[in-house]
Amino acid sequence: xxxxxxxxxxxxxxxxxxxxxxxxxxxxxxxxxxxxxxxxxxxxxxxxxxxxxxxxxxxxxxxxxxxxxxxxxxxxxxxxxxxxxxxxxxxxxxxxxxxxxxxxxxxxxxxxxxxxxxxxxxxxxxxxxxxxxxxxxxxxxxxxxxxxxxxxxxxxxxxxxxxxxxxxxxxxxxxxxxxxxxxxxxxxxxxxxxxxxxxxxxxxxxxxxxxxxxxxxxxxxxxxxxxxxxxxxxxxxxxxxxxxxxxxxxxxxxxxxxxxxxxxxxxxxxxxxxxxxxxxxxxxxxxxxxxxxxxxxxxxxxxxxxxxxxxxxxxxxxxxxxxxxxxxxxxxxxxxxxxxxxxxxxxxxxxxxxxxxxxxxxxxxxxxxxxxxxxxxxxxxxxxxxxxxxxxxxxxxxxxxxxxxxxxxxxxxxxxxxxxxxxxxxxxxxxxxxxxxxxxxxxxxxxxxxxxxxxxxxxxxxxxxxxxxxxxxxxxx
Ligand code: SF4
Numbered sequence: 001x002x003x004x005x006x007x008x009x010x011x012x013x014x015x016x017x018x019x020x021x022x023x024x025x026x027x028x029x030x031x032x033x034x035x036x037x038x039x040x041x042x043x044x045x046x047x048x049x050x051x052x053x054x055x056x057x058x059x060x061x062x063x064x065x066x067x068x069x070x071x072x073x074x075x076x077x078x079x080x081x082x083x084x085x086x087x088x089x090x091x092x093x094x095x096x097x098x099x100x101x102x103x104x105x106x107x108x109x110x111x112x113x114x115x116x117x118x119x120x121x122x123x124x125x126x127x128x129x130x131x132x133x134x135x136x137x138x139x140x141x142x143x144x145x146x147x148x149x150x151x152x153x154x155x156x157x158x159x160x161x162x163x164x165x166x167x168x169x170x171x172x173x174x175x176x177x178x179x180x181x182x183x184x185x186x187x188x189x190x191x192x193x194x195x196x197x198x199x200x201x202x203x204x205x206x207x208x209x210x211x212x213x214x215x216x217x218x219x220x221x222x223x224x225x226x227x228x229x230x231x232x233x234x235x236x237x238x239x240x241x242x243x244x245x246x247x248x249x250x251x252x253x254x255x256x257x258x259x260x261x262x263x264x265x266x267x268x269x270x271x272x273x274x275x276x277x278x279x280x281x282x283x284x285x286x287x288x289x290x291x292x293x294x295x296x297x298x299x300x301x302x303x304x305x306x307x308x309x310x311x312x313x314x315x316x317x318x319x320x321x322x323x324x325x326x327x328x329x330x331x332x333x334x335x336x337x338x339x340x341x342x343x344x345x346x347x348x349x350x351x352x353x354x355x356x357x358x359x360x361x362x363x364x365x366x367x368x369x370x371x372x373x374x375x376x377x378x379x380x381x382x383x384x385x386x387x388x389x390x391x392x393x394x395x396x397x398x399x400x401x402x403x404x405x406x407x408x409x410x411x412x413x414x415x416x417x418x419x420x421x422x423x424x425x426x427x428x429x430x431x432x433x434x435x436x437x438x439x440x441x442x443x444x445x446x447x448x449x450x451x452x453x454x455x456x457x458x459x460x461x462x463x464x465x466x467x468x469x470x471x472x473x474x475x476x477x
Contacts, residue, residue, distance in 0.1 A: 015148055022151035023066045026158070030068035043069035044078035048096060049086025051238050051274070052209070053119055055189040056147055057084045060118075063150055075099075075106060080114045080154075085121035087204050089376040093121060100135050107137055114157065116140035118147065122167050123208035124380065136163060143167035144209055186427055186457055187234040188227050192220055192258065196240035198277065200304075201315045201383040202347060202375060205240055212241070214249050217258055221265060228267030233457065234425060235262065237273040243280035256285045263294040269459065270425060270442070274300045279317040281326055290333035297334050298444040301326065302342035303365075306358035310347050313386070320361060327365050338368040338443025345402055346375040346395030348386035355398050359405050368413060368443060369470075370406055374399055407469065414445075414467040421477060422447060424462045426455045446471040 034040050043064045047057040060082055061071060075081055081103055086092040100117070107113050115138050121127045122143045131138050140157035142149065145168040157164040195210040196203075224235055237259070239245060246253040255273075262271055271294055278301055289295045301323075305311055308319045330337050343358060362370070374395045377384045390398075424439035430448045431438070437451040439462070448471060449462050455476075466473035 019063070019148070019151045022155045023063065026151065026155060027066065027068040034068070040070050041068070041079040042072040042077050043080040043082070044072050044075050045082045045084060046075070046099065047084045048092045049084075049088060049120065051189055051236065052191070052240075053084050053086055055191055055238060056119070056144075057082075058189070059147060060084065060150060067151070067154075075103065079110070079112065080116070081106075082116045082118065085117060085119035087121040087124060087127070087208060087378065089373065090378075091376070093127075096121060100131075100138070104135075104137055114139045114154075116142070116154065116157065118142045118144070118150075120144060120204065120208035123169075124204075126379065128165060128167060132163060132165075138163050141165040141167065185231055186425070187236065188232045189236050189238050190220060190223055190227070191215065191239070192237045192242060192255075193239040193245050197244070198241060198317075199315055199382075201313060201386075202344065202378065202381055204378045204381055207380055209240065212244065212248060214239075214246050216249065217246075217253055217261060220258065221261060224262055224265045224268060228265050231457075233268065234270040234272065235268055237262065237271065239273075240275060241277040241280060242273050243276050243282065243285065254282070254284070256282060256288045259285070259295060260288060260292065263292050268294065270294060270296055272296045272298060272444070276301050278303070278323050278326055283329065286326075286330050286333050289330075289337075296442045296444065297336055298338045298340070298442060299330055300340045300342075303358075303361055304342060304344050305347060305350070305354070306361035307350070307354035308357075310350055310354050310357075313349060314344075314347060314383075320357065323361070324364060336443065338441075338445065339365060340369040340371070340444065341365070341367055342371045342373070343402070344373050344375050345399045346390035348375070348383055348390065349388040350375075350390055350398075355402075359402060362402070362406050362409065366409055366413060367406070368445070369410060372399060372402060372406070411469050414469060414472065417445075417464045417467050417472060419464060421461050421463045422472075422474075423459055424449075425459050426451065426457065428456050429453075441472075447474055448472070449474045449476060451476060 030041050045057050045060055047053050065071065069080065072078055083096055083099060085096045103115050107115065117131065117138055122141055128141060131141055140153055141163060142153050146166045149166060153164055153166055193212060193214040195212045196206045197212045199206050227235065242255050245255040245258055259271065262268065276299060289297065303323055304314055304316060306320055311319065327339060330339065375390065377389065422441040424441055424447050426437055426439040428438065430436045436448050437455060438446060438448050440446055447462050461477050462474040463477045464472045464474040
């Protein structure tokens with residue numbers, strides 16, 4: 001592994017200066033190539049997993065564009081490919097390994113193609129070992145705590161004859177000042193914290209993203225103000241557990257205080273946040289959501305399982321009763337709040353009776369939407385070694401049953417929105433039908449409607465005419 005100076009004794013200024021030098025060096029060579037050949041080199045980033053990763057990719061994207069690369073979606077057209085990986089579920093890992101195999105063929109056609117792999121998967125020593133031995137044609141491997149070193153590492157990899165690897169086990173200080181190339185300028189992600197302290201028994205994130213560190217409110221507000229000045233209207237504040245924001249800061253500040261300060265930034269019209277851990281959500285936050293028009297009436301509140309026994313084994317630190325109480329209090333304050341959740345089916349030891357309790361929670365809460373997952377055994381987490389792993393066939397059978405309860409309820413809820421008028425921020429053409437526009441309600445429902453490009457960026461009133469299972473169709477009024 002590369003032996004760089006640990007971040008704790010390297011100043012942020014010197015990191016940014018070092019980056020500038022390396023970015024300029026790479027840009028000079030990319031520009032020279034363009035002058036000699038008339039061809040501008042292309043870079044492609046493939047992002048797996050959560051919004052944290054998407055946001056990290058926006059930072060990599062900005063660095064690559066500063067280096068003179070043109071971005072492309074197609075790996076086949078690229079001179080440099082970055083896989084920003086996720087290891088929360090086995091499926092995401094398998095996709096990365098599959099794509100690494102595809103790039104081997106591309107490298108045969110273009111031996112100058114550079115391949116970099118980063119993100120959560122790289123924080124696992126067995127993955128780095130696999131890359132060293134089975135995928136030795138990878139040029140660069142770096143971890144989640146090493147993103148800010150990308151220009152220097154890339155420069156090293158461009159001149160090395162073997163894989164350059166830099167993966168720190170532990171997080172350093174929060175690095176401010178990295179540029180971000182935001183994919184959606186109307187809407188933008190803002191990290192408010194990194195890492196997680198919760199150690200849910202099934203989750204690999206605390207091992208790959210490190211302990212919880214909050215960004216200083218001044219830095220967050222400055223970033224939001226800059227984005228607003230550039231035309232961003234909707235902000236998504238990101239953290240693994242936003243409700244514990246600020247606990248590591250001095251003076252201590254809580255998430256509701258931060259949210260209120262973000263809402264005071266001129267030009268910002270809507271604020272969303274995720275993820276809210278039920279154990280840390282405060283009444284103060286719910287009251288602020290209810291009283292502040294800029295904060296969207298949308299609450300993503302992962303339940304994960306409906307049985308207290310399983311919640312305890314998951315190390316979630318709340319009971320089903322406490323969860324239902326939060327839902328009741330949120331709805332009492334905001335009758336129109338949209339509530340979504342995450343559910344894991346087949347956690348080790350989950351019995352038929354436990355699973356029935358998950359179905360019961362679904363019936364009681366009546367969610368607006370839910371992300372449902374089969375439990376995926378992750379090496380290194382406590383749950384991976386628990387006895388009574390649920391057989392795959394049983395997990396599949398349970399999730400099918402769960403969807404038979406969940407989907408009709410979501411469908412009925414969506415149908416109840418017929419003739420309702422929602423305030424919608426117009427985001428742009430619909431993904432599935434570019435001839436119509438799409439936007440989102442405060443509650444996070446996608447709405448499609450006919451309209452003109454000049455409406456993009458406006459907040460308009462839309463009456464729902466045709467509700468569907470996952471989206472709503474309507475007309476501007
Ligand atoms: S709160 Fe739990 S599930 Fe969420 S990132 Fe932290 S450990 Fe993982």
